[in-house]
Amino acid sequence: MKKIATGNKAIAEAVKQALPAVVAAYPITPQTEIVETIADYVTSGQMKSRYIPVESEHSAMAACIGAGITGVRTFTATSAHGLLYMHEMTNWAAGARLPIVMANVNRSLGPGWNIWAEHTDALQERDTGWLQVYVSTVQEAYDTTLMAFRIAEHNDVLLPVMVNLDGFSLSHIMQPLDTVEPGDFIPPIHLPHAIDTKNPAGYGGLTGPDQHFRFRWEIERSMRDSVKVIAATEKDFADRFGRSYGPTEEYRCEDADVILIAIGTLGKEAEVAIDILRKEGIKAGSMRLRWFRPFPKLNLAGKEVVVIDRDYSFGYGGIVAHEIKAKNRCEMYSVIAGLGGQEVTYDDMVEFVRQRRMGEEFWFGVT
């Protein structure tokens, strides 16, 4: 069904259709519309879920964990400070092998208070064992949320999935949304280690140095196996509903000499910059990283790469740039732009590519 929706509404719509048994959430700007919409669906009977209005994000994730271990589907949504406040429990959720789906509306971290888009919040969660995907349109936010439940709950994965969307520049903008009837696209959840009082077991108790690493390895093995599950899920989604995405979205990369890489909405905006650069005779293409964990295999050999990081690791550099560098041999120009919602237009991106100084880092707007 075709409609117009914000990124937040699209997420809520997908969650309504995936029908988690339990949603536990705490409000934070710019995520609020997601939880308000879900609370409204539950209150009005449109969604037969139980909504737990917890007193903090730490408790939101704890409640999803407590619900999840009974074997039911769970969902939460957060942003920035909320995400970091639940950091202890995001680790717990992955370690407990619970396929929780969470929408994270990417936002800057204080101080000072800044509610606009930045990716440092989610990237600080990259080592928790969560799958991470970054979306760029309202339609993609909806489609990816539906896929996230199926991927997380697949018995070869059983890891939580974080669907990231940019604060305001996607959470609050209106775009066309074509909703689907998911049918059996998301099969019923089956958690093999769900609590069974007839067959009592201990969960997460003392685990010695002779055992703990085995559980860590199991997480990594499932993370690697998730690559196939993601691909199969995206293919089935494309077959059923006609829209396909992939681990990265490439634009005019085939014959490109220089590739502009970004995640989220900037990665989409980059396509406009590429068209302008092509008109100037610069053989440029853009690549939007969609899945960040598991980190995709990229084909950048022999290319000049310009990476826009809407995030930063102090004393080191742009996080995305360095993640790419660690896995690929390529010449790179690292641009730090868009922090705390700093405006970055496609004209600015054109300039980043034109001025590229390989091997250097450039902070946009800092003079």
Next chain:
Amino acid sequence: MIIAEIPKEEYLKKCTSACAGCSSSLILRYVLKAAGEDTVLVVPACCTSVIQGIYPNTAMNVPVYNVAFAAAAACASGMSEAFQALGRKTHVIVYAGDGGTLDIGIQSMSGAFERGTDFLYICYDNEAYGNTGMQRSGATPLGAKTTTTPTGKTVEKKDIDAIAAAHHLEYMATACSAYPLDIYKKVAKALTFRGPTFIHILAPCPPGWRYPTEKTIDMGKLAVKSGMWVLYEREHGKLTITAPSKAAMKKPIPLEEYLAPQGRFSGIDKKSLEILKQQLAVNLKKLAAEEAEP
């Protein structure tokens, strides 16, 4: 009810890794007998995290969900809601120490109480962080030595019962490891209520309180007889003092008889002792007055 009527089923096996004379494992044994097999225990970081054994072994015969220190009540909220969604009547019981209740877990406990989560929250209180070697907690009494209050705590014990009562719980109670039948009855009763219930149980700790292991039961009884610990129930807000405390309140034994056998109170200064005595008297008077005229 007499002790012989307590079910023979054991849900806490004898192979625990508890310290000798551990009263919290004694409490847990009776809690689980009262709750029965259709029960899930949610345990934040505390002595019980260790007592249950090391993976892949467990001394527990009910599912135990171990969770982060601050998260027990919120985890129970999710679990309780999920069981309701599944149409199951499984009891969800948080079994948390005083640190996980009065200090780091107080926010999630308050949230779960306020939301009306259907669960029982049990705080077993050994008045310090026992699992990590006896550092002070909000439950440590004035004057008690711990590893982080080496000359004795200079501030009073937090009144968690008053805080719990402020959530207008339909049922809350106090208990003590020296009175297992009372624990059994109170847990069984708490589980008949829908919504949040709370039981605060004193759990004397031989290594932490520094008394011989065989004195654990005596220590609990001295706590009650001196009036330092009062057993009661608060049902729909109405206070009822439990029998052993009723007798003790009429003629409490001198507080020194409770403090003297405990190394943690050795050399307590006169001023702290005086304050403890004054507070004890005020508390007993207040509770007696409330019971007489609710």
